[in-house]
Amino acid sequence: MLKIKYENGGGTESIEYPSAAAFVANQRLEIPDLEDYYKIVEVTLDGKPVELKDKTIIGLYKKFDDETK
Secondary structure, three states: OEEEEEEEOOEEEEEEEOOHHHHHHHHOOOOOOOOOOOEEEEEEEOOEEOOOOOOEHHHHHHHHHHHOO
């Protein structure tokens, strides 16, 4: 389970995906769930923290997209 806690405007929201692959697939849609520029507060994959250099949704997308290549 991929859990993402992110800043949206002035508040903090969260969303879950069954896997990193499901998140990547959703971000490839014409209208994805999340905007690329949203800042990530915290992200975990199967209960373990995910380390990011770029703490935005696009940074998370690139990390998982690179891992699948």
